[in-house]
Amino acid sequence: MSIRLVLATRNAGKVVELQRILADLPGQDFDLVGMDELPGSIGDVVETGATFAENALLKARVIAGLTRLPAVADDSGLCVDALNGMPGVLSARWAGRHGDDQANLELLLGQLRDVPADRRAARFTCAAAAALPSGQHLVVEESLFGTLVREPRGAGGFGYDPIFVPEGETRTTAEMRPEEKDAISHRGKAFRALASQLPALLGT
Numbered sequence: 001m002s003i004r005l006v007l008a009t010r011n012a013g014k015v016v017e018l019q020r021i022l023a024d025l026p027g028q029d030f031d032l033v034g035m036d037e038l039p040g041s042i043g044d045v046v047e048t049g050a051t052f053a054e055n056a057l058l059k060a061r062v063i064a065g066l067t068r069l070p071a072v073a074d075d076s077g078l079c080v081d082a083l084n085g086m087p088g089v090l091s092a093r094w095a096g097r098h099g100d101d102q103a104n105l106e107l108l109l110g111q112l113r114d115v116p117a118d119r120r121a122a123r124f125t126c127a128a129a130a131a132l133p134s135g136q137h138l139v140v141e142e143s144l145f146g147t148l149v150r151e152p153r154g155a156g157g158f159g160y161d162p163i164f165v166p167e168g169e170t171r172t173t174a175e176m177r178p179e180e181k182d183a184i185s186h187r188g189k190a191f192r193a194l195a196s197q198l199p200a201l202l203g204t
Contacts (some may be wrong), residue, residue, distance in 0.1 A: 002030060002031040002072075003028040003029065003030050003031065003069070003202060004030075004031045004032075004033065004069055004204050005022075005030050005031070005032045005072055005130075005198075006032075006034075006035065006038065006063055006064075006067050006068050006069050006070070006071045006072070006074070006140075007032055007033070007071075007107060007118075008035060008037035008045065008059040008060060008062075008063040008071055008072065008073035009035065009073070010034060010035055010036050010038075011120055012034065012070065013064075014034075014074070014187075015032060015034040016144075017174045017182065017187070017188070017191065017194075018032055018072065018191050020030050021155070021188070021191050021192050021195045022195055022198075023092055024049065024195075025141075025198075025199070028198075028199055029105075032072075035063070036126045038067060040063075040127050042063070042066055042067070043145070043203070044133055045058060045059045045063065045073075046119055047059070047075065047089070049075075049089065050089065051124075051127070052075040052083075052088075052089060052125055052141065053075075053127040053129070053141055054077060054125065054126035054129060054141050055089060055127070056073045056074050056127040056129035056139060056157070057073075057076040057127075057129040057131065057139050059071075059075070059136060060072060060073040060129040060130055060151065061087035061131045061135075061137065063131075064131040064132055064133050065133060065142070067084040068133045069133070070095070070130065070131070070132050070133075070188075070201075070202060071128050071130070071131050072126040072128065072129070072130045073088065073128070073131075074082065074126055074127060074129070074164075074187065074191070074193065074195075075127050075192060076091075076093065076124065076125060076126035076127070076186060077089055077091030077124070077125065077192075078108075078122055078123075078124055078160045079122060079123050079124075079125055080087075080090050080112070080120075080121075080122045080148065080163070081121040081122060082112060082113065082119050082120065082121075083112075086167070087104070087108065090142050091104070091159070092104070092159070093100045094107055094108060095107045095109075100137065101132070101158055104159070104160070105152065105159075105160060105162065108148075108160065108163075109150070109151075109152075109163065109197035110147060110188070112150075113121055115161070116154065117147070119150045120147045120149075121145070121147055122145075122146060122147065122148050122164065123143045123144060123145045123146065124143065124144045124146075124160075124164065124185070124186040125141065125143045125144075125186055125187075126141070126142055126143075126186040126187045126189070126190040127139055127140070127141040127143070127190065128141075128142075128187075128190040128191050128193070128194040128198075129194075130194060130198060131144075131199055132201065132202075138194070138197055138201050140144070140190055140193040140194050140197070141190065142186050142189035142190040142193060143186050144146050144166055144184060144185055144186040144189070145166070145167050146164050146165050146166040146167050146169070147161050147165050147167075147174065148160075148164060148165070149164075150163075151163075152174070153171075153174060153175055154172045154173075154174030154175035154176075155174065155175065156170070156173075156174045156175065156177075156178065157172075157173050157176075160196070161173040161174035161181075162174040166184060173185070193198055195202070
């Protein structure tokens with residue numbers, strides 16, 4: 001019998017990504033759905049946490065409570081060494097309006113204009129959380145380290161991908177094929193780590 005999981009997102013791409021990861025778990029059968037696939041109207045959860053882990057767990061707990069189903073959520077962003085770890089949890093709204101990727105990118109590049117190449121280290125970090133209606137939960141966090149270039153490159157990805165070059169790479173994550181990025185990305189690593197622990201949390 002399959003176990004229904006709710007992913008606390010309206011991003012269909014995230015649902016597909018986690019479906020691929022869960023499908024690789026031997027002996028497990030998960031029915032993963034996004035919030036848009038559930039009956040009724042569930043509003044977006046306001047991210048009030050100070051860390052990625054706090055925001056991910058907040059979303060997972062709220063959705064598990066509302067749906068009475070096991071829920072999975074994530075929160076991620078870019079942490080820049082020269083900006084003392086910012087934009088961090090504010091990554092998606094760094095320029096003031098949530099989800100304006102171009103404005104966020106341009107503001108960040110402007111803030112780093114005079115920062116030399118040897119001080120442009122950064123990391124993408126993702127926290128992924130799972131919560132049960134009973135209150136049980138788990139959280140994992142993974143990062144992808146790299147540096148920031150001065151001009152956007154590549155048409156793939158989203159957000160800060162066009163200026164982020166992973167360690168050991170010469171390409172930005174926006175220049176990589178989706179499957180290449182998935183294999184090393186902070187989100188891919190976090191979801192794979194979470195998926196490996198889900199059976200124990202669910203008692204399957």
